[in-house]
Amino acid sequence: MTVVTVTVFWGPADPPAALLAAPERHAARELPGYRRRHWTAGRLAARAALRLLTGPLPDSLAILPAETGAPVVHGLGEGRRVGLSISHCDGWSAAACAEADSHWPDAAAVGVDIELAQACDPATLARAAGWPRVRSSAEATRCWSRLEAAYKACAGDPPLLRDYRLTGARQVSATPRERPERRLRTWTETLPGAVVTTASVTDAVPRLHSIDASALAQVIAS
């Protein structure tokens, strides 16, 4: 089982919407400017991640939002089911993907979260997740990132952040009321000024690719 995570640092550069498929560009145009920029940056990171996971991308590929807003991969090929998660924060985008197989259909459940290194603080984490013990913004941000990634990997009807527990250096357990427990693994990496976390139901260590924005078009088209 392979999980691929891609991070892209854009800085102030505008992500090139021309690299998106026509339906994606159409969806982007519906968004306000700030969100459109993040949306495009996330889609491009997703295209790179899919390229690295599945090989050359077909022209028919389009990553469109489900009703929940979660990204869904269309046109990758008959019978292929790839799970995809996208995240963005100021100047960065990230995407993670994994492919289900007939032996393990749930293996495509994947989540990714990227945050600026000091984005969260202990009080906000305590409010969202009920954890009073975290002392620094850096630690709160890493915990938040793990929770958010796990939340996204529980796509569909994910438990509340309050229902998650970090049960080990890489384990997250979600115990929603009146529903079965879900266990996930998380991998958090430190980037310059940011952290990225990938969550997966598998034990596969994600292959992390930090791609320069100027090289992204080449990766996507390769």
Next chain:
Amino acid sequence: MPENLFEIVCNGLRTELGLGAEEIIDATDQLDLLTNADSVRLMRAVSRLERVLGVELDDWDIRNAQTVGDLVALIEAALAVSKAS
């Protein structure tokens, strides 16, 4: 109940999203599409509003709030409950 609740909510959002006072926020605006919005900043805004207004919102209700107007309505309902109790 504060008469200017909508403005209080908008100011809380502006503060946490780093927006200027000139930024127009409409009741129908989607929370996650506001400029600079992300999950941490929106949670900070909710947390700030809970502190300022002395209410505690339900996590499920927060998750289901789509628009600024939804958030105002949630806080309004919480204020009404706290006043009645």
